[in-house]
Amino acid sequence: MHELSVTESVLEIACKHGEKARAKKVTDIFLVIGKLSSIVDDSVQFYWDFISKGTLCEGATLHFKRIPAELICLDCDHKYTLDDELSPCPRCGSARIRVISGDEFNLESIEVQR
Amino acid sequence: MSENRIKIVEKILNANDRLAKANRQKFDDAGVYAINLMASPGAGKTSFIIKTIEGLMADGVQIGVIEGDTAPVTIDSDKINAAGMPAIQINTGGDCHLDAVMLENAIDQMNLTPLDLVIIENVGNLICPAAFELGAHSKVVIASIPEGDDKPYKYPNIYRGLEVLIINKTDLLPYIDFDMDYFRKGVEMLNPGLTTFAVSCKTGEGFDEWLSWLKAKISK
Ligand SMILES: [Zn+2]
Numbered sequence: 001m002h003e004l005s006v007t008e009s010v011l012e013i014a015c016k017h018g019e020k021a022r023a024k025k026v027t028d029i030f031l032v033i034g035k036l037s038s039i040v041d042d043s044v045q046f047y048w049d050f051i052s053k054g055t056l057c058e059g060a061t062l063h064f065k066r067i068p069a070e071l072i073c074l075d076c077d078h079k080y081t082l083d084d085e086l087s088p089c090p091r092c093g094s095a096r097i098r099v100i101s102g103d104e105f106n107l108e109s110i111e112v113q114r
Numbered sequence: 115m116s117e118n119r120i121k122i123v124e125k126i127l128n129a130n131d132r133l134a135k136a137n138r139q140k141f142d143d144a145g146v147y148a149i150n151l152m153a154s155p156g157a158g159k160t161s162f163i164i165k166t167i168e169g170l171m172a173d174g175v176q177i178g179v180i181e182g183d184t185a186p187v188t189i190d191s192d193k194i195n196a197a198g199m200p201a202i203q204i205n206t207g208g209d210c211h212l213d214a215v216m217l218e219n220a221i222d223q224m225n226l227t228p229l230d231l232v233i234i235e236n237v238g239n240l241i242c243p244a245a246f247e248l249g250a251h252s253k254v255v256i257a258s259i260p261e262g263d264d265k266p267y268k269y270p271n272i273y274r275g276l277e278v279l280i281i282n283k284t285d286l287l288p289y290i291d292f293d294m295d296y297f298r299k300g301v302e303m304l305n306p307g308l309t310t311f312a313v314s315c316k317t318g319e320g321f322d323e324w325l326s327w328l329k330a331k332i333s334k
Contacts, residue, residue: 005213005246009126017122031126036271037245069270071303086267086300097303103274105245109121 007047011057013107018056023112026057030111034104035069035082060110069102130246133214137221137249144226146178147332148234149278150212150250155238157258158282161315163233167199169325175332176228180204180220181235182212200224211242214249230332240272251331252277259283263292266300273304278311280324285314 010029018026045062052058069082073089074096080089082102088095125131141148153159167177179201202220204212217234226232234250236243244253253276257265260283266273273279279301287294294312301308309327313320 005130005209006126009129012129013122013124013126017120017124021120023118036274082270086270086303088303095299095303098306099274099304105126107122107124107126109119109123111119114118 003043004047007044007051010044010048010062010107011051011055014060014110015056017110018112021112021114023056023114025113026060026110027113028061028063028111029057030063030065030108032065032067032104032106032108034067034102036099036102037105065108067102067104070100071097072100073097127246130214133218134247134249137214137217138251139249140221140226141232141249141251144229146226146229146232147328148232148248148250149328150234150236150243150248150253151256152236152240152243152253153238153256153258154240154261157238157256157261158315159235159238159256162256162280162282162313163235165315165318165321166233166325166328169321170231170329173329175230175329177231177233178202178224178226178229179233179235180217180224182206182216182237200229206237210237210239211246212236212248213246217248231328240269244272244275254278254280256280256282257297259286259290259292263294263297264300266297266304270300270304273301273308276305276308278309278327279305281310281312283314283316284312284319285316 010031014026014029048062052060070079071082072079073092073094075094076089076092078089078091089097151159163179170177177199179199181201181203183203183205202224204216204220206212206216212234234248240255255272255276257279259281298310301310311320311324313324
């Protein structure tokens with residue numbers, strides 16, 4: 001259900017920018033989803049087909065770019081990515097680590113026909 | 115990049131976040147401190163709220179409760195009304211989270227003026243509510259001992275962006291294999307310096323610390 005509100009927001013943002021660019025049609029929408037932001041599954045695509053009907057974005061393809069969460073070790077400065085489970089620094093074993101990216105949840109760009 | 119590619123970089127939940135800011139303004143104008151309380155089902159949210167209300171009533175703190183439910187059931191708000199505080203229920207119509215629009219509707223039904231504190235009880239689920247800003251001053255998550263000490267390692271996203279973590283049901287520690295240091299170490303990696311209170315709604319352990327933290331926020 002969560003994905004419906006997300007899909008509506010994507011549509012709103014894409015239409016707004018499409019209109020601003022005086023596009024005839026928005027053909028592609030590029031989303032960037034960080035590993036630590038909440039999960040967006042394929043149901044976004046499912047809702048998309050319904051709610052985009054009759055809008056500037058009808059038929060546009062959604063592209064999901066999932067980006068990993070990056071961590072840094074405070075003891076040895078080693079940078080590594082988060083796998084499915086959170087783990088200490090693989091180089092020195094320290095648990096003094098910080099998340100440096102992975103919270104992204106953005107609409108990055110659109111492609112239009114003018 | 116073709117000339118038909120338009121760079122945007124806008125947060126997908128921007129519209130929600132803007133409305134959340136407006137909600138925050140309403141709380142601020144009324145001098146109300148608001149918390150967005152999230153937990154998995156069974157973590158003891160309602161008992162925690164009732165115990166918090168009881169602990170603040172003696173000091174004359176006026177509290178309102180806004181409850182998110184996926185179905186129109188009023189058991190929880192009945193309990194809170196019984197504790198003598200106004201409660202408003204938001205039926206999310208099956209949605210797994212509250213968002214800023216739903217909260218706005220609830221705020222408009224509630225007279226904020228006499229209140230000092232509003233507790234927003236989010237839908238029992240941790241993944242979705244965490245994504246939607248509501249406009250509360252702090253996001254509080256209740257984790258409970260039976261859920262296990264490996265939660266931060268297995269579900270790292272839920273510990274990001276919180277202001278307070280409550281570890282509930284500490285009375286069960288002697289019976290459950292729960293390594294508190296291991297748990298806290300995981301939380302520290304995700305949300306360094308996170309304010310954490312270990313409590314038991316059953317024995318009342320840890321509530322004094324939580325209540326004094328909250329009272330300090332309310333009086334600001
Ligand atoms: Zn290291």
